[in-house]
Amino acid sequence: MGSSEDQAYRLLNDYANGFMVSQVLFAACELGVFDLLAEAPGPLDVAAVAAGVRASAHGTELLLDICVSLKLLKVETRGGKAFYRNTELSSDYLTTVSPTSQCSMLKYMGRTSYRCWGHLADAVREGRNQYLETFGVPAEELFTAIYRSEGERLQFMQALQEVWSVNGRSVLTAFDLSVFPLMCDLGGGAGALAKECMSLYPGCKITVFDIPEVVWTAKQHFSFQEEEQIDFQEGVFVSVGKQRCVSRLLQGDWMFLGNEEDVMWFSSHSRKHPQLNTVCYS
Numbered sequence: 001m002g003s004s005e006d007q008a009y010r011l012l013n014d015y016a017n018g019f020m021v022s023q024v025l026f027a028a029c030e031l032g033v034f035d036l037l038a039e040a041p042g043p044l045d046v047a048a049v050a051a052g053v054r055a056s057a058h059g060t061e062l063l064l065d066i067c068v069s070l071k072l073l074k075v076e077t078r079g080g081k082a083f084y085r086n087t088e089l090s091s092d093y094l095t096t097v098s099p100t101s102q103c104s105m106l107k108y109m110g111r112t113s114y115r116c117w118g119h120l121a122d123a124v125r126e127g128r129n130q131y132l133e134t135f136g137v138p139a140e141e142l143f144t145a146i147y148r149s150e151g152e153r154l155q156f157m158q159a160l161q162e163v164w165s166v167n168g169r170s171v172l173t174a175f176d177l178s179v180f181p182l183m184c185d186l187g188g189g190a191g192a193l194a195k196e197c198m199s200l201y202p203g204c205k206i207t208v209f210d211i212p213e214v215v216w217t218a219k220q221h222f223s224f225q226e227e228e229q230i231d232f233q234e235g236v237f238v239s240v241g242k243q244r245c246v247s248r249l250l251q252g253d254w255m256f257l258g259n260e261e262d263v264m265w266f267s268s269h270s271r272k273h274p275q276l277n278t279v280c281y282s
């Protein structure tokens with residue numbers, strides 16, 4: 001086999017085995033390996049990690065060594081024994097105590113996205129998502145499936161918080177939003193982006209609009225020091241053409257958000273917010 005064929009074969013194997021890398025990451029997070037090592041006073045050996053995460057010594061050893069090869073852990077040998085500790089990457093992103101933790105996102109990807117991707121060929125054949133086949137939940141509406149239980153809804157909301165803890169600032173500074181004193185985050189989840197927006201543009205007021213269940217969960221599980229400036233509104237939006245939107249708007253029951261081409265309107269389950277037609281992003 002020539003060297004270009006070697007390269008192609010290696011690439012093929014990288015692609016074919018890629019799912020194993022994802023699973024190592026998901027499994028180590030789910031077992032709590034990185035949290036255990038973060039809490040320990042020093043590096044731990046296999047027996048201590050296995051006991052701490054309540055797993056077999058043999059399986060734990062294999063998992064830890066793969067994590068080392070993926071640069072998720074570091075190992076040092078003392079007296080012929082291996083001791084493991086977190087790398088900078090795992091300390092920053094894979095421990096629940098870190099302000100930039102991505103643990104909920106990885107759990108969501110492992111338990112939900114990954115399982116749906118297992119049906120990719122069927123999804124392509126049928127041209128639709130595979131939530132019904134994967135979870136037994138009809139998925140005309142994507143979020144009905146993602147929010148198939150209270151626990152899943154909370155996990156997804158936490159996952160988005162985590163993403164914005166890393167990316168929110170760069171997204172919100174891509175444009176100067178300081179000229180907008182009133183904003184609406186349409187489908188704003190638990191308000192992570194709104195909070196980030198407040199810290200960047202302290203003078204603004206933001207309405208976070210989302211379905212009732214999400215607003216309730218946000219109020220119950222996520223803390224807000226910016227209550228004065230962040231207002232949650234429950235409702236369900238739909239995307240429609242411009243003409244319909246305008247005619248509904250004239251009836252006074254609907255608030256207008258969006259750009260010229262792709263306007264959106266929504267009905268609010270609670271009080272009206274005439275100030276919302278100032279600006280929105282979603």
Ligand SMILES: C[S@@+](CC[C@H](N)C(=O)[O-])C[C@H]1O[C@@H](n2cnc3c(N)ncnc32)[C@H](O)[C@@H]1O
Pocket residue numbers: 143160161164185186187188189190192193209210211214235236237238282
């Ligand atoms: C991909 S998430 C984004 C959440 C948030 N903007 C963020 O980035 O963290 C989409 C959000 O839209 C909300 N959503 C989806 N369909 C909706 C609808 N018809 N009416 C209101 N909210 C909706 C979901 O509940 C979810 O919070």
